[in-house]
Amino acid sequence: LSLPPSLSPSLSSLHMAAAGAPSPSSPALTPSSPAQLSPDDVELLAKLEEQNRLLETDCKSLRSVNGSRRNSGSSLVSSSSASSNLSHLEEDSWILWGRIVNEWEEVRKKKDKLLKDLVRKGIPHHFRAIVWQLLCNAQNMPIKDQYSELLKMTSPCEKLIRRDIARTYPEHEFFKEKDSLGQEVLFNVMKAYSLVDREVGYCQGSAFIVGLLLMQMPEEEAFCVFVKLMQDYRLRELFKPSMAELGLCMYQFECMIQEHLPELHMHFQAQSFHTSMYASSWFLTIFLTSFPLPVATRIFDIFMCEGLEIVFRVGLAILQMNQAELVQLDMEGMLQHFQKVIPHQLDSGPDKVIQAAYQVKYNAKKMKKLEKEYTTIKTKEMEEQVEIKVGMLDLHVMRFHANIFEDYLSQINPNPDNTSTRDI
Amino acid sequence: PKITYNFLFKFLVIGSAGTGKSCLLHQFIENKFKQDSNHTIGVEFGSRVVNVGGKTVKLQIWDTAGQERFRSVTRSYYRGAAGALLVYDITSRETYNALTNWLTDARTLASPNIVIILCGNKKDLDADREVTFLEASRFAQENELMFLETSALTGENVEEAFLKCARTILNKIESGELDPERMGSGIQYGDASLRQLRQPRGSAAQTKQQCNC
Numbered sequence: 082l083s084l085p086p087s088l089s090p091s092l093s094s095l096h097m098a099a100a101g102a103p104s105p106s107s108p109a110l111t112p113s114s115p116a117q118l119s120p121d122d123v124e125l126l127a128k129l130e131e132q133n134r135l136l137e138t139d140c141k142s143l144r145s146v147n148g149s150r151r152n153s154g155s156s157l158v159s160s161s162s163a164s165s166n167l168s169h170l171e172e173d174s175w176i177l178w179g180r181i182v183n184e185w186e187e188v189r190k191k192k193d194k195l196l197k198d199l200v201r202k203g204i205p206h207h208f209r210a211i212v213w214q215l216l217c218n219a220q221n222m223p224i225k226d227q228y229s230e231l232l233k234m235t236s237p238c239e240k241l242i243r244r245d246i247a248r249t250y251p252e253h254e255f256f257k258e259k260d261s262l263g264q265e266v267l268f269n270v271m272k273a274y275s276l277v278d279r280e281v282g283y284c285q286g287s288a289f290i291v292g293l294l295l296m297q298m299p300e301e302e303a304f305c306v307f308v309k310l311m312q313d314y315r316l317r318e319l320f321k322p323s324m325a326e327l328g329l330c331m332y333q334f335e336c337m338i339q340e341h342l343p344e345l346h347m348h349f350q351a352q353s354f355h356t357s358m359y360a361s362s363w364f365l366t367i368f369l370t371s372f373p374l375p376v377a378t379r380i381f382d383i384f385m386c387e388g389l390e391i392v393f394r395v396g397l398a399i400l401q402m403n404q405a406e407l408v409q410l411d412m413e414g415m416l417q418h419f420q421k422v423i424p425h426q427l428d429s430g431p432d433k434v435i436q437a438a439y440q441v442k443y444n445a446k447k448m449k450k451l452e453k454e455y456t457t458i459k460t461k462e463m464e465e466q467v468e469i470k471v472g473m474l475d476l477h478v479m480r481f482h483a484n485i486f487e488d489y490l491s492q493i494n495p496n497p498d499n500t501s502t503r504d505i
Numbered sequence: 506p507k508i509t510y511n512f513l514f515k516f517l518v519i520g521s522a523g524t525g526k527s528c529l530l531h532q533f534i535e536n537k538f539k540q541d542s543n544h545t546i547g548v549e550f551g552s553r554v555v556n557v558g559g560k561t562v563k564l565q566i567w568d569t570a571g572q573e574r575f576r577s578v579t580r581s582y583y584r585g586a587a588g589a590l591l592v593y594d595i596t597s598r599e600t601y602n603a604l605t606n607w608l609t610d611a612r613t614l615a616s617p618n619i620v621i622i623l624c625g626n627k628k629d630l631d632a633d634r635e636v637t638f639l640e641a642s643r644f645a646q647e648n649e650l651m652f653l654e655t656s657a658l659t660g661e662n663v664e665e666a667f668l669k670c671a672r673t674i675l676n677k678i679e680s681g682e683l684d685p686e687r688m689g690s691g692i693q694y695g696d697a698s699l700r701q702l703r704q705p706r707g708s709a710a711q712t713k714q715q716c717n718c
Contacts, residue, residue, distance in 0.1 A: 240599070241572070244523035244544075251541035285522065285572045286546045322574045361547030361578055370543055413565070416550045 171205070178208045185215050200386040201435060203379050210298035216385040217309040224277065224308060228301045231273040238275040238283035242268060249288040253374075255296060266300040267292055273304055278311065284320035286365035293369055293381060315389050319365060325459070330364045330389075331356045332455045333448055337397055341442070345404050352412040359419040363396055364389070372424055376431040383435070390443055398437035399423060508554050510561040510695035512685070514674055515585060516667070517615065519607050520592030521600040522571030525626040528657035529592065530568045533667050538658050545570045547578050557671045563695060564667060576610065583614035587683075587691030588621070588670040593641075595625045595654060596633040601641070608648060616689060620677070621650050622670045628656040 181188050181196065188196055204212045214220050236242075246264050250256040255263035270291050275283045290310065294303035311317040318326035335356045339346040348354075362370050367384050368377045383391045400407070403423065407415055427434060518526040527549060531539040534551045549568040554561055567586070569579040589611050593600040604623070611619055623645045625636065638654060645652035651669055655662040677683040678692065685692040 241522065248523075248542065248544040251543065257541070284574060285544055285570055289543075324574055324577050327578065355581065357547060357578055357581070358550070365546050370546055413550075413552060420550075 174205055175207070178205055178212070182208065182211055182215065189215075197386060200382050201439070203431075204382045209378075209382070210302065213294070213297065213382075213385050214302060214306055217306055217313065219302070219305040219309045222305045222308065225301050225305050227277075228273055228304055231276050232269055234276055236272045236275045236282075239272060242271045242275065242283050242288075245285060245288055246271075250292050253292075253296075256292060263292075263295065266295055266303075270295065270300055270304045270307060274307060274311070277308070278317070280322070281311070281317055281320050282322075284322075284324075286362070286370075287316070287320050289366040289369040290316070293378065314384070327361060327364060328459070329452060329455050330392075331360060333451045334360055334364075334393060334396060336451050337393060338400060341397060342400055342404060345400060345407060348408045349415075352415065354412050354415055358416065360396060364392055367392060368395065372427050372431075376427045376434070379431040379435065390445075391438065393448075394438035394441045394443055395434060397441045398434050401441075402426070402434070402437060508561075508563075510554055510563040512560060512675070512678075513563045513565060513693040513695055514587045514671060515691040516564050516566040516670070517583060517586045517589040517611070518566060518568045518592060519579075519589055519611060520571060520624075521594075521597075521603045521607075524571065524592045524594040524597070524600050525657045526571065526590075526592050527568050529590065529624065529626060529655065529663055529666070530566055532657045532660050532663045533566075536660070538660070547575070548582055553667075555668060555671060557668060557675055560675060561695070562671050562675065564671060566667075580610070580614050583611065585689040585691045586611075586615040586619055587674050589615065589619055590624050590666055590670065591621050591650065592624045592626050593636070594627050595636050595641075596627055596630050598635040601636045604644065608650075616691065618677075618683060619691070620670055620673045622666050623650045623652045624662075624666050625652070625654040626657060628654040628661060629658045 177199070181199070200212075200216075246268050247259065249267060250263075253263070255261070256267065258264070267288060271283055271288055274287075274291075275281075287307075291303060291307050294306050297303075298306070311320070315326060319330070335346075338349070338356070349356075368380050371377070372380070380391060380395055403418065403426075406418060406422075410418060518530055520526055522544070527542055527545050528539050530549070530551050531537070531542070534553050545568060547570055550566065551568065552563060552565045554563045556562075567582045569575070569582065591604065591607055591611065593604055595601075608621070611621060623641065625638070625641050641654075642652055644650075651673065653662045653666050653669070655666055657663060674683065674692070678685055683692065684690060685694060
């Protein structure tokens with residue numbers, strides 16, 4: 082059986098390692114230790130690979146149905162046969178995820194690598210609510226009991242939140258109707274959060290994340306997960322009034338581009354095409370406002386498991402995949418490309434971009450170094466600003482004294498024209 | 506085919522959250538109301554080539570997120586803007602009260618010469634009006650702004666707002682008050698431009714003839 086190219090290299094290397102074959106060395110991957118995998122796991126992974134392969138065939142045949150009428154007969158047959166095989170495999174994946182959820186502590190402790198790989202393959206829809214909560218440790222949070230009390234309170238951010246509710250997933254079934262359940266719970270969670278975190282209050286962009294949570298789980302649970310994401314996943318830093326962390330992410334991401342895609346970086350610079358023009362929303366909404374929802378949801382699975390690193394990885398993968406086109410375009414052309422072309426590249430599913438994302442070399446140490454660098458730059462900027470302000474203050478004081486002096490002079494001197502000291 | 510133009514103006518759309526900035530831009534570019542749109546995160550962009558006073562002008566428009574804290578992101582887009590639509594919502598006094606802050610930002614961060622048109626948007630919601638036309642006109646006058654009430658929903662005065670702003674900039678170029686060649690003017694010559702604007706009329710016509718061969 083030859084492996085289809087769509088397979089995640091991490092999964093196939095894992096499989097081979099488990100089977101005793103030498104693991105191909107790839108710097109992007111951390112090869113797992115074969116000892117972690119029981120024969121059961123290996124079998125399940127093999128099944129998942131098969132599922133993936135069938136999904137791929139399914140996609141292809143669906144494409145050919147759309148693409149060419151002549152082939153539609155045979156494609157439909159292969160499509161339906163793939164689907165029926167898929168349902169068996171779906172069952173298997175349910176059994177697998179059921180087991181993972183039941184033995185969560187054990188899996189998290191002893192089979193973290195396997196878990197990571199499975200999450201990268203996508204958490205089955207019906208398991209998302211529970212698995213997301215487990216991944217961010219949002220179960221049994223004491224704050225959950227305060228939720229109903231919080232809803233009775235008034236938040237200073239209410240007006241601001243209200244303005245954005247109808248403008249958050251306006252095309253999604255759950256949120257689109259005015260005063261629908263979706264809009265109500267979205268408002269509730271945003272308001273409750275603004276009450277427990279007065280410093281952040283409400284920040285535009287965050288409602289897309291909460292909205293996604295609400296598509297999977299009840300409001301109290303979504304609230305707890307959001308609290309966790311804000312605390313433990315750098316989101317709070319991103320959404321604080323200074324939004325300093327966003328600046329840092331832009332800086333780090335730009336340095337990554339410079340290192341990995343120097344030609345593209347030079348083109349961006351020549352066109353005055355700034356990172357924030359396309360990437361601020363990537364970070365602030367974890368691609369939820371940039372990519373088709375099914376794709377963004379799959380990336381969010383990984384975000385829940387591995388954090389903000391996935392945004393850097395996917396972001397760079399996207400640039401890599403589009404480099405050849407982008408270097409041909411001017412600033413405006415590139416903006417259009419990001420707005421209109423890139424989202425559709427992902428219509429066929431997230432596997433390709435996720436796979437590419439894991440080929441990206443992400444150096445955590447380097448990122449830390451960049452953070453320090455950025456902090457130094459910012460501190461220096463702040464100091465300079467303070468100096469300017471102090472300078473201005475001095476000037477004000479001087480003017481003030483000058484005016485008093487002038488008034489004094491005008492009192493003793495009947496001809497004020499000769500006494501102006503305003504131009505000190 | 507690439508459309509040629511005489512000038513390129515950089516524009517901003519600024520104002521508080523929910524005043525309809527993105528909808529104004531969308532109405533201007535697509536000629537329709539954007540029914541289901543997300544709230545803007547960071548900045549968005551649109552452009553359109555228009556005809557103003559016999560000149561083809563390309564407007565390059567930056568649409569910004571309205572929440573206060575996004576200013577740290579959006580302020581870098583102010584630099585070198587030639588024109589701006591300063592938007593408030595006629596049904597929300599709060600968005601009107603915030604105008605002074607936005608104005609200060611525009612004049613300090615963009616350029617003191619930036620041409621600004623004040624837009625009282627959501628004109629179609631007259632029943633919920635909280636800011637009168639008269640009051641806003643006075644504010645506009647005091648602050649040397651042009652002023653229109655607009656509706657991104659019906660399209661009323663939307664095109665006018667952008668064109669009025671562009672025409673004023675063009676007039677200022679022709680009168681010599683604005684110098685497109687100054688750094689950060691927010692104005693660029695397009696490929697069709699012959700840089701004849703500031704020359705005497707006769708010689709401008711001549712240049713045109715010479716270049717048509």
